[in-house]
Amino acid sequence: MVKVVIAGCGTIGKRVAEAVKKQDDMELYGIADVSQTGGLRTVLSEDGPLHGTHLYASNQEGKENLEEQGFYVEGLLEDQLDEIDVVVDCTPPGVDEANKENLYEPNDVKAVFQGGASDDIAEVKFNADANYEEARGEDFVKVVSCNTTSLSRTMSVVDERFGVESATANLVRRGGDIPQDGRGPINSTIPVTEVPSHHGPDVQAVMPELDIxxxxxKVPVTFGHVHMVTVDLEEDISEEEAVQAFEDQPRVRLINAGEGYDSTGKVHEMMRDLERPRSDMPEAGVWRETIDVEDGKLRWIHMVHQESIVVPDNVDAIRAMFDMEDKETSIEMTNEKMHIE
Amino acid sequence: MVKVVIAGCGTIGKRVAEAVKKQDDMELYGIADVSQTGGLRTVLSEDGPLHGTHLYASNQEGKENLEEQGFYVEGLLEDQLDEIDVVVDCTPPGVDEANKENLYEPNDVKAVFQGGASDDIAEVKFNADANYEEARGEDFVKVVSCNTTSLSRTMSVVDERFGVESATANLVRRGGDIPQDGRGPINSTIPVTEVPSHHGPDVQAVMPELDIxxxxxKVPVTFGHVHMVTVDLEEDISEEEAVQAFEDQPRVRLINAGEGYDSTGKVHEMMRDLERPRSDMPEAGVWRETIDVEDGKLRWIHMVHQESIVVPDNVDAIRAMFDMEDKETSIEMTNEKMHIE
Amino acid sequence: MVKVVIAGCGTIGKRVAEAVKKQDDMELYGIADVSQTGGLRTVLSEDGPLHGTHLYASNQEGKENLEEQGFYVEGLLEDQLDEIDVVVDCTPPGVDEANKENLYEPNDVKAVFQGGASDDIAEVKFNADANYEEARGEDFVKVVSCNTTSLSRTMSVVDERFGVESATANLVRRGGDIPQDGRGPINSTIPVTEVPSHHGPDVQAVMPELDIxxxxxKVPVTFGHVHMVTVDLEEDISEEEAVQAFEDQPRVRLINAGEGYDSTGKVHEMMRDLERPRSDMPEAGVWRETIDVEDGKLRWIHMVHQESIVVPDNVDAIRAMFDMEDKETSIEMTNEKMHIE
Amino acid sequence: MVKVVIAGCGTIGKRVAEAVKKQDDMELYGIADVSQTGGLRTVLSEDGPLHGTHLYASNQEGKENLEEQGFYVEGLLEDQLDEIDVVVDCTPPGVDEANKENLYEPNDVKAVFQGGASDDIAEVKFNADANYEEARGEDFVKVVSCNTTSLSRTMSVVDERFGVESATANLVRRGGDIPQDGRGPINSTIPVTEVPSHHGPDVQAVMPELDIxxxxxKVPVTFGHVHMVTVDLEEDISEEEAVQAFEDQPRVRLINAGEGYDSTGKVHEMMRDLERPRSDMPEAGVWRETIDVEDGKLRWIHMVHQESIVVPDNVDAIRAMFDMEDKETSIEMTNEKMHIE
Known part of the structure; x- marks a missing residue:
């Protein structure tokens, strides 16, 4: 069984650790970090979902920090590298690069990096729906960011079925996550003044042919980005075909605004009512009523749960890198264990 | 086994339904409602926590509504009243009173009402910690509101141990719940111009001797009220004694700001990381660092999760009304099944 | 001099009243309303900008209301209709239609209506930049809404200079105005599920040839909508030409994000620091850095101060309806008196 | 005439500069800063309220910065110290101390510091209502912070008239100012875990006898702190006496919630409708309906416009330090020029 360590137990790391733990074909060997955060403390606590998971320190100073803060530390990550197969590195940009150079490369440990990492950290950028095959056998893979993941999932099925001539997506990003209360804005809309924004090229990293x-x-909300999308199609289609395409995409969820789910807040409540862990929604959520086809143009609005959408793709990346399963099987396995319908 | 119906499956109703379902000594006979909400649809859906629960219509018009909206309705609530023992009525103010008069009283069905109901709907106002005994054998009981519940829980243990001469609590209320996106304010603080506010007398409904x-x-947040409390004690105590009192109160949770839980957002994240259903926190949360004793005055700041704090008290109210258990046992049973430590 | 009454002294009405008062070629005969709002009371108070303006009641019941609330009422609006030339009707939808039928038409009084009015209230929809000429001599004109006004101003100059083949605008709307604290959302993004939204056809009411x-x-902010715009041009242009076009449009303001004005909050502060009345910005504000030209596509992001942007167009509408000045002169006169550079 | 320089042209500095400029008995000699902010650029622009004011650089590096950013700099502040009498220092904490040591003390220039400065920067802490006399002839004075100013103004009149036995104030602070969109929280309430908070001792710096x-x-709003206050009086009074006391205090404004001003947003709109510069409210605003007297306890809720409330006290501090006028005259002069009724 592939032995996995998660380095950096923040927003993404803690979720990937739990997702890996739920899989049958990989083993969560441990997590590594350097200092206390509320998240680390909670998930390792007696009632936490990672209680009993081995905690390693990413370096000596981190070990001292963690011990001072009352954590029990098994040892240093660097001393475990012979035992493990892959690290999912969710550390801050810069740290991940140093880790690659100092830990993973010298010890022949594979690594999965996150959307915030520098572009040259791994040749292959990854989204399970868009380019699973390209990660096969790779040593280093970078899973694209949350916004890019949602665009890759929706665009890949639209492009495959109907052909995308060109696409425009306008993003309304959340200001900070629920616990990030030091981040604003409180009452302001902040334009990304770099036009076009970097998200287009980011999608092209996994779909190089796509004209997007x-x-x-950025706006004052804490749960969910929202994208307004317009696509010029190569062929004319019916609205039903568009709806069907999204329904067939296993990590896109169609949301019926008319049934009482007509805002990000109400979709958040849907996840709470489903008692999803952390009220997460790893699927991209497309509002069914917003899907519109007219004169060869397809439009829709979708939401992106910024904290959890990349989690299943991290799991799939591991399977691809170790050539464990084909794309459809991996996606199905991950979804089943994560209760993504 | 006591057979329970929940009437009105909104914020409180859906939570109480699930809490009742988890108990060993009562049976969730069904839920009753009159129309679609996102919450009702989700909890009854295939992946929802109430999937399979019988849905009744509260009246004929409601039956037609619900059926039109695609729900399967077992029948009318009024036709089940012979079969059931108690209704937890979570319907809007006014409806609850009509229900009492038309349904519960004529059919000898007991009922638990919520904080929003009119004061004369039940002689006994109820908080499990403050006055469990008073509900014994009663036919109608009103569980007090979320703010009142948190004050009753904290004040009851402080008063019992140290004696409260007088108390002042200043409340910073959330503007609306997560899915209530029609409610404001967006960027404004709204004083309750009725001074003193009604919350003092509300606490006195369960603790008549308390001078509070x-x-x-009201402020623009969606998760949690916060109270700033100052109490004149009858005797001088140490800070440790105050901390101990709160630690001994089974539905008060001490929160360590210094461990990374220094805001309502970060406590919300703690509940998410614990994978509590809906990220709920039914305990009153007292920040440990804010507990201060000086010259016979005890001060602290606590937070109140407005959606879930009254849920365990609803369960206890049923046990008290049917004389099933004593206070300590009921609280312990409810807490255990709801995973309140 | 044209005698003007403003009916309905809310967000738009109070601003138009003051703008009319500042003009040399029209007279603010009075304002009319039916009941107290904070705004009405303040602007008429001793230190208010409309102190001394005659207040009429829009109907008998309104007269009693207002008097009860301590206002001095000169009389009923209907008794003044012989004396006045035009009413700028800023009353709620429905009231405006009744006013037209019962007051303005029978008494040969012209009227200007607002963006919220029904579309058939006036044949001519109006934006000074886009179609000033069409309002000449008209009895009834509807000034388009705030979002539509900003799009008409920017699109009209772009279309005139470079030709617009087609345009897409994605709108991020504020949830409520500063004093509207009953409106949400607090922490949610709400998609307009009608796709495409009504704003496109609204612009076409003043620019019928435009393909938009x-x-x-909708998001939780109180000051300013933000639009992300993409235009397919008929000819290829340079970025400088695009910038120049906006600079030449007298009611478009170029904002330099790099100089410290990189959000709606900071632009709001700019208006405060300029000591503009109410911190209003009647210009559409285009962030200079966001203007981008590539392959015949022009893109930009602009902000819209929803409360004040339509005010100068209301003044111009009056001049057009009474054939007082040509377009350029009217715009210049209005701008000068309103201190729009 | 006293010659005044304002060092640090941020939130407080730009406002004090304009207030000084409006006075007849002092001269705004210039302002000093080190780098671009949106505020500096706007107030000095052609339409700005400080257009034409001399701009000095606080140091050589600042001069280069400012010139690079397109500002015309008259010279260095240090070269003007012979010419000027007093600096109102609104620079960040630390800078102010260095300025005192390196610039003001060696050159016998007096200085007024702000609430954020360290406590030992000046022996006399200052609030015009509470202790004007103590600043007479002083070289260095620190004007207390916004929260402290509002408490000093209200407490001083209550204490003087009725005697304060003890007081409790619970503060609900804004998260950041309108342009500070990097500051949160977006959706969280953050307790100050230091209990009691520093605001009590801060008030005692100007009212040493007060038991408070x-x-x-801290909450997600941008305009206005709100305080909930409870005072034990030495004598029993009527509600009318309390109202009268606040009415007689020239920098306390009574606000009638019932007239449509029932939130900070609506009071903000009142200031906008009065066309106050920047919609500022330098008065402490007490909601009349919240004033409550019962059993010798006086309670009320007031709001504090955090950006402007200390501005008039800065002006008065100068008059006191140069022994120009007595307290009542100075307050009256400042108020008149600032249009505080």
Whole structure:
């Protein structure tokens, strides 16, 4: 069984650790970190979902920090590298690069990096729906960011079925996550003044042929980005075909605004009512009523749960890198264990 | 086994239904409602926590509504009243009173009402910690509101141990719940101009001897009220004694700001990381660092999860009304099944 | 001099009243309303900008209301209709239609209506930049809404200079105005599920040839909508030409994000620091850095101060309806008196 | 005439500069800063309220910065110290101390510091209502912070008239100002875990005899703190006497919630409708309906416009330090020029 360590137990790391733990074909060997956060303390606590997981320190100073803060530390990550197969590195940009150079490369340990990492950290950028095959056998893979993941999932099925001539996506980004209360804005809309924004090229990293342009703003919400999308199709289709395409995409969830789910807050409540862990929604959520086809143009609005959408793709990346399963099987396995319908 | 119906499956109703379902000594006979909400649809869906629960219509018009909206309705609530023992009525103010008069009283069905109901709907106002005994054998009981519940829980243990001469609590209330996106304010603080506010007398409904005065404002947050409390004690105590009192109160949770839980957002994240259903926190949360004793005055700041704090008290109210268990046992049973430590 | 009454002294009405008062070629005869709002009371108070303006009641019941609330009422609006030339009707939808039928038409009084009015209230929809000429001599004119006004101003100059083949605008709307604290959302993004949204056709009411499509969401801010715009041009142009076009449009303001004005909050502060009345910005504000030209596509992001942007167009509408000045002169006169550079 | 320089042209500095400029008995000699902010650029722009004011650089590096950013700099502040009498120092904490040591003390220039400065920067802490006399002839004075100013103004009149036995104030603070969109929280309430909070001792710096205790939280609003206050009086009074006391205090404004001003947003709109510069409210605003007297306890809720409330006290501090006028005259002069009724 592939032995996995998660380095950096923040927003993404803690979720990937739990997702890996739920899989039958991989083993959560441990997690590694350098200092206390509320998240680390909670997930390792007696009632936490990672209680009993081995905690390693990413370095000596981190070990001292953690011990001072009352954590029990098994040892240093660097001393475990002979035992493990892959690290999912969710550390801050810069740290991940140093880890690659100092830990993973010298010890022949594979690694999965996250959307915030520098672009050259791994040749292959990854989204399970868009380019699973390209990660096969790779040593280093970078899973693309949350916004990019949602665009890759929706665009890949639209492009495959109907052909995308060109696409425009306008992004309304959340200001900070639920616990990030030091981040604003409180009452302001902040344009990304770089036009087009970097999200278009980011999608092209996994779908190089796609002609896509993006603009973005940031707003005072904590749960969910929202994208307004317009696509010029190569062929004319019916609205039903568009709906069907999204329904067939296993990590896209169609949301019926008319049934009482007509805002990000109400979709958040849907996840709470489903008692999903952390009220997460790893699927991209497309509002069914917003899907519109007219004169060869397809439009829709979708939401992106910024904290959890990349989690299943991290799991799939591991399977691809170790050539464990084909794309459809891996996606199905991950979804089943994560209760993504 | 006591057979329970929940009437009105909104914020409180859906939670109480699930809490009742988890108990060993009562049976969730069904839920009753009159129309679609996102919550009702989700909890009854295939992946929902109430999937399979019988849905009744509260009246004929409601039956037609619900059926039109695609729900399967077992029948009318009024036709089940011979079969059931108690209704937890979570319907809007006014409806609850009509229900009492038309349904519960004529059919000898007991009922638990919620904090929003009119004061004369039940002689006994109820908080499990403050006055469990008073509900014994009663036919109608009103569980007090979320703010009142948190004050009753904290004040009851402080008063019992140290004696409260007088108390002042200043409330900072959330503007609306997560899915209530029609509610404001967006960027404003709204004083309750009725000074003192009604929350003081509300606490006195369960602790008649308590001298307590409250002021309140409303602010743009969706998860949690916060109270700033000052109590004149009858005797001088140490800070440790105060901390111990709260630690001994089974539905008060001490929160260590210094461990990374220094805001309502971060406590919300703690509940998410614990994978509590809906990220709920039915305990009153007292920040340990804010507990201060000086010259016979005890001060602290606590938070109140407005959606879930009254849920365990609803369960206890049923046990008291049917004389099933004593206070300590009921609280322990409810807490255990709800995973309140 | 044209004698003007403003009916309905709310967000738009109070601003138009003051703008009319500042003009040399029209007279603010009075304002009319039916009941107290904070705004009415303040602007008429001793230190208010409309102190001394005659207040009429829009109907008998309104007269009693207002008097009870301590206002001095000169009389009924209907008794003044012989004396006045035009009413700028800023009353709620429905009231405006009744006013037209019962007051303005029978008494040969012209009227200007607002963006919220029904579309058939006036044949001519109006934006000074886009179609000033069409309002000449008209009896009834509807000034388009705030979002539509900003799109008309920017699109009209772009279309005139470079030709617009097609345009897409994605709107990020504020949830409520500063004093509207009953409106949400607090922490949610709400998609307009009607796709395309009504704003496209609204622009076409003043620019019938324009091929424009819009999508929209609502977010928790109180000051300013933000639009992300993509235009397919008929000819290829340079970025400098695009910038120049906006600089030449007298009611478009170029904002330099790099100089410290990189959000709606900071632009709001700019208006405060300029000591503009109410911190209003009647210009559409285009962030200079966001203007991008590539392959015949022009993109930009602009902000719209929803409360004040339509005010100068209301003044111009009066001049057009009474054939007082040509377009350029009217715009210049209005701008000068309103201190729009 | 006293020659005044304002060092640090941020939130407080730009406002004090304009207030000084409006006075007849002092001269705004210039302002000093080190780098671009949106505020500096706007107030000095052609339409700005400080257009034409001399701009000095606080140091050589600042001069280069400012010039690079396109500002015209008259010279260095240090070269003007012979010419000027007093600096109102609104620079960040630390800078102010260095300025005192390196610039003001060696050159016999007096200085007024702000609430954020360290406590030992000046022996006399200052609030015009509470202790004007103590600043007479002083070289260095620190004007207390916004929260402290509002408490000093209200407490001083209550204490003088009725005697304060003890007081508790619970503060609900804004998260950041309108342009500070990097600051949160977006959706969280943050308790100040230091209990009691520092605001009590801060008030005691100007009213040493006052027994006052404070607790505080921070919330997601941008305009206005709100305080909930409870005072034990030495004598029993009527509600009318309390109202009268506040009415007689020239920098306390009574606000009638019932007239439509029932939130900070609506009071903000009142200031906008009065066309106050920047919609500022330098008065402490007490909601009339919240004033409550019962059993010798006086309670009320007031709001504090955090950006402007200390501005008039800065002006008065100068008059006191140069022994120009007595307290009542100075307050009256400042108020008149600032249009505070």
């Amino acid at each position: 342009t993006t603009l973005a703003v | 005065t409250t002021l309140a404002v | 499509t819009t999508l929209a969401v | 205790t404070t607790l505080a939280v």
